[in-house]
Amino acid sequence: MSNNKELEEFDRKVQNLLWLVSDQTIKRMNAPLVVDTKSSSDDLVTNVDQQNERLMRSQLMNIDPSARIVGEEESFRHQLDQNLSGNIWIIDPIDGTLNFVKQRDHFAIMLALYCDGQPTLGYIMDVMNKHLYHAWRGHGAYVDNKRLAKPVDAHLDESLIAINGWQLMKNNFQQQEIARRAAGLRMYGSAGIEIVHVLKGQLGGYTSRLKPWDIAAGRVIAEELGLIVKTIDDQPINVLSSNTVLVATKKVCQDIWQITK
Amino acid sequence: MSNNKELEEFDRKVQNLLWLVSDQTIKRMNAPLVVDTKSSSDDLVTNVDQQNERLMRSQLMNIDPSARIVGEEESFRHQLDQNLSGNIWIIDPIDGTLNFVKQRDHFAIMLALYCDGQPTLGYIMDVMNKHLYHAWRGHGAYVDNKRLAKPVDAHLDESLIAINGWQLMKNNFQQQEIARRAAGLRMYGSAGIEIVHVLKGQLGGYTSRLKPWDIAAGRVIAEELGLIVKTIDDQPINVLSSNTVLVATKKVCQDIWQITK
Known part of the structure; x- marks a missing residue:
């Protein structure tokens, strides 16, 4: 170590x-x-x-x-x-x-x-x-x-969120309902760029199915800013596996987990 | 005049x-x-x-x-x-x-x-x-x-496209099928910024329900570059009304109209 x-x-x-x-x-x-x-x-x-x-x-x-x-x-x-x-x-x-x-x-x-x-x-x-x-x-x-300043802890209905397009259309975790409850939906096509928007408070959250290299770096920075990095249904991330990851403010996580659990 | x-x-x-x-x-x-x-x-x-x-x-x-x-x-x-x-x-x-x-x-x-x-x-x-x-x-x-150079006239399956989030979820014109056939889906949340990506060839097309001020300027620039600006089901745009607009390369338009008509 x-x-x-x-x-x-x-x-x-x-x-x-x-x-x-x-x-x-x-x-x-x-x-x-x-x-x-x-x-x-x-x-x-x-x-x-x-x-x-x-x-x-x-x-x-x-x-x-x-x-x-x-x-x-x-x-x-x-x-x-x-x-x-x-x-x-x-x-x-x-x-x-x-x-x-x-x-x-x-x-x-x-x-x-x-x-x-x-x-x-x-x-x-x-x-x-x-x-x-x-x-x-x-x-x-x-x-x-x-x-970097800690992002404001806003609720889902006050926040823009990003959801991966394929995940949104598959809708396995009610991503379409999550999108409907948000202030607006965005999609930039790069986990890194999407997580940067969450770090800066420009998005309240981001969710996608991610491989280890897609989330490993963003997780360190997000957690250091008081953001939550877990799965979309409130499970811990497995570092070296694929996870349906949610990176978001505490309140956005709570609002989303009420939908997915 | x-x-x-x-x-x-x-x-x-x-x-x-x-x-x-x-x-x-x-x-x-x-x-x-x-x-x-x-x-x-x-x-x-x-x-x-x-x-x-x-x-x-x-x-x-x-x-x-x-x-x-x-x-x-x-x-x-x-x-x-x-x-x-x-x-x-x-x-x-x-x-x-x-x-x-x-x-x-x-x-x-x-x-x-x-x-x-x-x-x-x-x-x-x-x-x-x-x-x-x-x-x-x-x-x-x-x-x-x-x-500006004229964008390459690529097909839908080779192109990234942007679809407004609410329109995608309403799916009135099979927008979800359009998204599935594209190389990828993007959403930036501003008609102007989305049209700029089409002008630069970074998106093959963009569709949303738009008011006159959302599309009036983009239409002039897009048409000057050989791009098509019509409705998502191949009708002419009514300048001073709301339209479900498609701004895209010729080939993307053809591919989308096969789905919507």
């Missing part, structure tokens, strides 16, 4: 790494992308996802040699080993790849450190707006190293 | 006006907003909507004294006179007021000139990103006076 001095050193190095990867991503967007599909036609991977993950993995192996590294592009085909002991770095080299390919905007690069299963460091890079959101558990949440 | 020299003069003056109104909007966001509701709890108006519209009306009365002016905040309570003769300026002083209030982002200021019912000048100001999109029918479409 890392001590504070080590975590401070990790934080400094990892912030530099994320700015480097972000700059390279913008440069590579000027060349044609190589786009491939994974599980389905809307589950894309590009050369940039793969290049970003390789660079992040290789630098993390220097920064924290004994850690385990889980990254979307190398890990998505396998069942993940559920052992949470020690340091685990979780990489999303491009979150919102469909936006990256079709919009060249509204995507993120994310990185998190979990120590013995405990959310510890979290980073969301909003690449096109050039903002780095990050938190160190117990040491505050920041955008570009300026402290 | 205005001639080209007059329209060129209008264009210059109106661009200056929109930058002025945009700057004032940003300044006024630093003071507390006075928020009121109109037809329903999610149909908001603020002091800034009203101040913007008053300023735009008074300046337009100097710029084009014989014109008729239709603006959201003065006009929304009345049945609009459907007479299309002469010059009609159509104002949306804040498009996406719910975003303006809850997010302080993702809203637009819009203005259009229709001459004898013909879409002639159109302006969408993306306030927070400080970009002015505009077109003069037959003279090109621009962002910050740089020419």
Whole structure:
């Protein structure tokens, strides 16, 4: 388990790494992308996802040699080993790849450190707006190293919320009823970008079915700001599995759980 | 009917006006907003909507004294006179007021000139990103006076599309089936911001139930770029009424009309 001095050193190095990867991503967007599909036609991977993950993995192996590294592009085909002991770095080299390919905007690069299963460091890079959101558990949440204010704890009917489109139409957890009770519905197509809107109080909540790399970083920052990160039906998140995640203010969670339970 | 020299003069003056109104909007966001509701709890108006519209009306009365002016905040309570003769300026002083209030982002200021019912000048100001999109029918479409490229004419299954949340859930025109056939669904909560994404090729289409001021400006710019602006079931738009509008590439329109007709 890392001590504070080590975590401070990790934080400094990892912030530099994320700015480097972000700059390279913008440069590579000027060349044609190589786009491939994974599980389905809307589950894309590009050369940039793969290049970003390789660079992040290789630098993390220097920064924290004994850690385990889980990254979307190398890990998505396998069942993940559920052992949470020690340091685990979780990489999303491009979150919102469909936006990256079709919009060249509204995507993120994310990185998190979990120590013995405990959310510890979290980073969301909003690449096109050039903002780095990050938190160190117990040491505050920041955008570009300026402290983020805790979002106002508003109810669902006063809040805009984001719901993943496929989840909304499947409606397994009454997402359509949740949307009807909210002040309005939004959909940005990237968990990282959607969570950033919750961190800033621009959305009262966000829910989607998410893989570990989609939520690992956002969870650290959200919890540091007093937001709740659980499943849409009020269960704890399983760090290395898929979960139907809800990131929201306390009051939005209460209002949603009354619908889903 | 205005001639080209007059329209060129209008264009210059109106661009200056929109930058002025945009700057004032940003300044006024630093003071507390006075928020009121109109037809329903999610149909908001603020002091800034009203101040913007008053300023735009008074300046337009100097710029084009014989014109008729239709603006959201003065006009929304009345049945609009459907007479299309002469010059009609159509104002949306804040498009996406719910975003303006809850997010302080993702809203637009819009203005259009229709001459004898013909879409002639159109302006969408993306306030927070400080970009002015505009077109003069037959003279090109621009962002910050740089020419916009025509978006690629892609099919629905290759395109991200935006559908208004309430319309999606009502599903009167099989919007859920449209969403399922698209590459992905997005929702930004402002017609102006959503249309800007279509203009830039970041969305293949956008559909919502829209009032005249929500679509008047976007229609001029979209048509100038070869995009289609009709109803979701392939009828012409009625300029001074509400329409369930579809703004999209030709191929996305064809694909959607196969579903809705």
